[in-house]
Amino acid sequence: MLKDLAPGIKISISRSISKSFEQYMGRIGWDENKYNLNDFIKEWREYIINSSSWYSQLSEEMKADPVFHEELAVKINETIEKVFNEEPTPAQIEEIEKLQAKHGKEFDYSCKMEAKYIIDTYKN
Incomplete structure (x- = not known):
């Protein structure tokens, strides 16, 4: 499902993850002991609902699809891993x-x- 989205939306999803992660980590002072994936996901969800343009372009069906959520979870993990590997x-x-x-x-x-x-x- 995620791979079938327009390239601009896929890029926007990655940027929203990266931007939200940067804000979240800044808020906790980059303290790995304070990191909580569920807290980050909550903040990211709030960000995409209130501040992103791509989220409103998705159908309600897609937003509710468990497969889409699984693919988003993979994308979140890949994006965070990329952040940590960028020297x-x-x-x-x-x-x-x-x-x-x-x-x-x-x-x-x-x-x-x-x-x-x-x-x-x-x-x-």
């Missing part, structure tokens, strides 16, 4: 090194999105 850029690493020196603190980060969170948090 920080050299510019981000350089910026974090400067922030570590400035704040006298070592920052733990493992992916590009988490590096962005650290830079945004400690630069302001």
